[in-house]
Amino acid sequence: MPPLHQSSALAATRPAGLITDGAQATATTPPSALDLLKLGLDNARMGQLNAAADVLAQSILKDPLSADAHDALATVLLALDNVEYACKAKAKAVGLGNNSAADWELLGDMFVALGQADDAAQAFGTALALRPTGSPDLERKLHIVAAASSFAAPAANAIAIPTDIPAAWHSVNLVTIEPDGNPHTASFHDLVSSFDSALRALGITVRIRKNEVGVEGVNLLIGAHLITSPESADRIPPNTVIVNLEQLRGFNIGARPVYASLMRRLAVWDYSPRNIAQIKSLMRTPYVSRFKIGYTPExxxxxxxxxxxxxxxxxxxxxxxxxxxxxxxxxxxxxxxxxxxxxxxxxxxxxxxxxxxxxxxxxxxxxxxxxxxxxxxxxxxxxxxxxxxxxxxxxxxxxxxxxxxxxxxxxxxxxxxxxxxxxxxxxxxxxxxSKRSQADMLHDAIVATTFPPVA
Structure with missing residues (x-):
C-alpha cells in the first residue's frame, strides 16, 4: 500500500474552527490533546459533526501520534461523507497501532469507495490474515477487488514460492503465546510483523494467531517458554518450530521442564550459534537451525x-x-x-x-x-x-x-x-x-530446517 501522508481534512471542507460547546480554555490552562479528543467525541455523540471534526483536528495538532484521535476523526469525516480524508485519517490510525482485522476491513471498504482497488485488496488481505478462523465475507470482498487490481489473494500465491522451499512451508502460522496479564508479550510484535512481511515476500501464505496453533502448514511458535502446563505443551503438534529468543545463560532451562520438553520434541530456531550449541548439547537434539534477523520496509x-x-x-x-x-x-x-x-x-x-x-x-x-x-x-x-x-x-x-x-x-x-x-x-x-533481507534469511532458515520424526 502506498504511504498516505497526513493531511488536514478540514482544509478542504471549512476554515479551522474554534473550540465549542463548553470547552473552557484559558491563557494558563489550555486544553490538552486528550481534553480535545473527549470533547470531539462528545460533539460527535450529540450529532454535532462539524464541530467534532474541528476539535478532533485540533487534538491531532497537539498530539499527532494519537491513534485514537485519528480514528475518531475518520469516523466523523465518514459520517460527513468526506470519504477521501476519512480514509487518510483511518490509514494514519492503522499505522499508529489501531490495526485490528476490523480496522483493516473498514480501511479496505474506504479504498473501494475511492476506486483504489490495489490498496483495497491489500487491506482486505491483511484483515483476512488477522482472522485465524477466516471470514467468508472478507474472502468475497478480496476476491472482488483482486479481480480489478494487480493484487492476488494470498491463497493464489501470486509470488512464486522458491522451488527449494518444501510444500509444508507454503502455509505458515505465526503463533505467539500471550498469557493474560503479561504485558511483555508485546515485545513479540516487531518480530511477528517482520516475519509476516518476509514470508509473504517469499509467496508463503501467512496466518497470525495468538495462543492457537494450526494443524495445516507449519507453526512458527514464539514465546513457547511461557507455556507452563504439560497438558498444553503436549497438544502442540509436530508441524511446529520453536522460535527461541531467550539467552540460555541465566535463563535456567533446567527449571523450565515444560519448555525443555518442547525443545526436545520439536524443531527449534535460534538466532545465536552459541545458543544453538548449548541447546543441542543440553536437549540432546540435532533439530536446531539458525535464523537471522534482518530488514523489512515495515x-x-x-x-x-x-x-x-x-x-x-x-x-x-x-x-x-x-x-x-x-x-x-x-x-x-x-x-x-x-x-x-x-x-x-x-x-x-x-x-x-x-x-x-x-x-x-x-x-x-x-x-x-x-x-x-x-x-x-x-x-x-x-x-x-x-x-x-x-x-x-x-x-x-x-x-x-x-x-x-x-x-x-x-x-x-x-x-x-x-x-x-x-x-x-x-x-x-x-x-x-537495510542490506540484510529478512526474506532471504528466512528462506535460508526454512531450507535448513529438519523436523524430528513423529514417534
Missing part, C-alpha cells in the same frame, strides 16, 4: 523529529545497568529509562532520543539483535555494550558504537558532543542493516 516506522532526550534505555534494571544510567546522569546527560513500554509509546520515545543505549543484562552475553535491529531499521545511533566475549555479527558491530562496559558512559558523552558523527552513524546504521 520495520521503518519511527517518525523522524528533532530529538530532546540525549540517551534512551529501555528494559529491566539490575546493578550493572543502574550504575551506567547513574554515570550518564552524573555526566550531565538527559537520560530516559523505560520499562514495560512497547509499540507506539516506545516508538515516540525512540524518535525523541539522540542515542539509544543497549546493555547486557549478564556480563558474558550475546548481542541483543532482537532489540537493536528495530533501532537500526529506524536510523538510530546506538551505543551498545560489546565485551571480549560478546557474540555479535561483524556488520552489526559496524552499524553502531560497540564498546566494553567500562567505556559506555564516555562513549555516550563523546557522541552527544559530536553531532556530525552522530548523524553520520544514523545514516550508516540504516545503510548497513
Amino acid at each position: 520495520m521503518t516506522r519511527c517518525r523522524p523529529q528533532a530529538p530532546t532526550t540525549d540517551v534512551l534505555f529501555y528494559g529491566s534494571l539490575n546493578d550493572r545497568r543502574t550504575a551506567v544510567l547513574k554515570g550518564l546522569h552524573e555526566a550531565g546527560l538527559n537520560v530516559k529509562h523505560l520499562f514495560s513500554v512497547y509499540d507506539a509509546e516506545r516508538d515516540i520515545a525512540i524518535a525523541d532520543a539522540k542515542i539509544v543505549l543497549n546493555m547486557h543484562y549478564y556480563e558474558d552475553s550475546l548481542h541483543e539483535i532482537g532489540r537493536t535491529s528495530y533501532l537500526l531499521a529506524n536510523s538510530k545511533a546506538i551505543v551498545s555494550e560489546c565485551g571480549a566475549d560478546t557474540e555479535i555479527e561483524d556488520d552489526i558491530r559496524e552499524a553502531m558504537i560497540a564498546v566494553p562496559y567500562k567505556d559506555i558512559v564516555a562513549s555516550c558523552v563523546a557522541l552527544i558532543n559530536d553531532e556530525p558523527r552522530r548523524l553520520a552513524l544514523e545514516r550508516k546504521a540504516f545503510e548497513i542493516f
Whole structure:
C-alpha cells in the first residue's frame, strides 16, 4: 500500500474552527490533546459533526501520534461523507497501532469507495490474515477487488514460492503465546510483523494467531517458554518450530521442564550459534537451525523529529545497568529509562532520543539483535555494550558504537558532543542493516530446517 501522508481534512471542507460547546480554555490552562479528543467525541455523540471534526483536528495538532484521535476523526469525516480524508485519517490510525482485522476491513471498504482497488485488496488481505478462523465475507470482498487490481489473494500465491522451499512451508502460522496479564508479550510484535512481511515476500501464505496453533502448514511458535502446563505443551503438534529468543545463560532451562520438553520434541530456531550449541548439547537434539534477523520496509516506522532526550534505555534494571544510567546522569546527560513500554509509546520515545543505549543484562552475553535491529531499521545511533566475549555479527558491530562496559558512559558523552558523527552513524546504521533481507534469511532458515520424526 502506498504511504498516505497526513493531511488536514478540514482544509478542504471549512476554515479551522474554534473550540465549542463548553470547552473552557484559558491563557494558563489550555486544553490538552486528550481534553480535545473527549470533547470531539462528545460533539460527535450529540450529532454535532462539524464541530467534532474541528476539535478532533485540533487534538491531532497537539498530539499527532494519537491513534485514537485519528480514528475518531475518520469516523466523523465518514459520517460527513468526506470519504477521501476519512480514509487518510483511518490509514494514519492503522499505522499508529489501531490495526485490528476490523480496522483493516473498514480501511479496505474506504479504498473501494475511492476506486483504489490495489490498496483495497491489500487491506482486505491483511484483515483476512488477522482472522485465524477466516471470514467468508472478507474472502468475497478480496476476491472482488483482486479481480480489478494487480493484487492476488494470498491463497493464489501470486509470488512464486522458491522451488527449494518444501510444500509444508507454503502455509505458515505465526503463533505467539500471550498469557493474560503479561504485558511483555508485546515485545513479540516487531518480530511477528517482520516475519509476516518476509514470508509473504517469499509467496508463503501467512496466518497470525495468538495462543492457537494450526494443524495445516507449519507453526512458527514464539514465546513457547511461557507455556507452563504439560497438558498444553503436549497438544502442540509436530508441524511446529520453536522460535527461541531467550539467552540460555541465566535463563535456567533446567527449571523450565515444560519448555525443555518442547525443545526436545520439536524443531527449534535460534538466532545465536552459541545458543544453538548449548541447546543441542543440553536437549540432546540435532533439530536446531539458525535464523537471522534482518530488514523489512515495515520495520521503518519511527517518525523522524528533532530529538530532546540525549540517551534512551529501555528494559529491566539490575546493578550493572543502574550504575551506567547513574554515570550518564552524573555526566550531565538527559537520560530516559523505560520499562514495560512497547509499540507506539516506545516508538515516540525512540524518535525523541539522540542515542539509544543497549546493555547486557549478564556480563558474558550475546548481542541483543532482537532489540537493536528495530533501532537500526529506524536510523538510530546506538551505543551498545560489546565485551571480549560478546557474540555479535561483524556488520552489526559496524552499524553502531560497540564498546566494553567500562567505556559506555564516555562513549555516550563523546557522541552527544559530536553531532556530525552522530548523524553520520544514523545514516550508516540504516545503510548497513537495510542490506540484510529478512526474506532471504528466512528462506535460508526454512531450507535448513529438519523436523524430528513423529514417534
